[in-house]
């Protein structure tokens with residue numbers, strides 16, 4: 001038997017249950033991982049409420065980004081051996097002591113990386129890098145503006161934007177969040193609860209607007225930010241953490257000659273697997289060269305995972321929060 005967090009019906013984090021369940025056994029192509037860490041990702045907050053793009057059957061364990069040690073292998077597994085330390089972005093199930101995972105989903109954890117860090121790389125950096133590299137084709141010297149810049153994807157984008165040679169304008173809702181963005185390399189910050197987003201982006205770009213804008217927040221910020229896009233700018237639609245999917249007047253991209261580009265990591269992984277694997281290789285190299293490093297604000301025990309998910313829903317998290325087992 002193993003311990004796990006279970007979601008038995010759609011609801012808030014307080015309805016999650018910490019329970020003993022049967023240990024998993026592997027299908028032919030799967031390995032069993034002894035989970036060492038699982039970072040909380042925004043989709044966890046939606047999945048437990050039945051509001052995410054895909055809806056697992058109940059009961060299920062939330063948790064999308066894990067690291068751990070391989071303790072058993074299915075009969076067809078040829079990539080991994082018992083004792084290997086791995087990390088990966090999975091559909092769900094990470095908030096459990098053990099999980100069965102397809103061998104192809106995993107990456108080797110580097111030795112200089114602790115397990116909490118290893119559980120904070122692929123989802124946040126993978127999404128931000130796919131957006132900046134394949135979707136925006138961000139160039140050195142361009143201005144990159146990031147909304148929700150102190151969040152998981154946002155802060156990864158701040159670090160990656162600097163690594164790619166951009167001038168980074170980080171936007172967030174509190175002074176503490178703005179300070180964290182500065183500490184992580186942002187050139188300029190905008191507190192969009194006390195400053196006018198469109199006006200400030202224009203001021204900081206000599207009236208030209210931002211070449212690339214990365215938006216994991218949505219809601220009312222989106223239209224203001226699109227109005228501050230430069231000629232031939234690229235606007236990256238990452239997600240809607242504010243809860244509202246904005247409707248944009250189509251005259252705006254027309255007037256700016258700009259592109260509004262969707263960014264969807266899960267589909268990129270299946271549609272462009274080689275490019276995804278190359279991206280992860282780049283990201284791991286950035287890490288080993290000390291160019292990126294996830295900011296882990298807080299760790300939680302497995303039994304306290306509901307509190308961690310609640311913190312993300314309350315907009316109080318900076319960087320990543322990780323459940324450590």
Ligand SMILES: NC(=O)c1ccc[n+]([C@@H]2O[C@H](COP(=O)([O-])OP(=O)(O)OC[C@H]3O[C@@H](n4cnc5c(N)ncnc54)[C@H](OP(=O)(O)O)[C@@H]3O)[C@@H](O)[C@H]2O)c1
Pocket residue numbers: 040041042043123127148149150151152153154171172173174177216217237238239240241242243263264265266312313314315317319
């Ligand atoms: N398209 C993809 O493939 C993909 C992949 C990963 C994530 N996503 C999406 O990207 C978004 C961000 O994910 P994440 O893991 O980076 O989340 P996160 O760490 O919670 O960051 C989200 C940020 O959004 C801002 N925000 C504004 N209103 C909010 C609200 N009502 N509740 C919570 N946060 C709010 C917060 O910054 P301020 O307080 O500074 O505004 C927060 O830092 C989510 O919508 C997620 O589903 C999409």
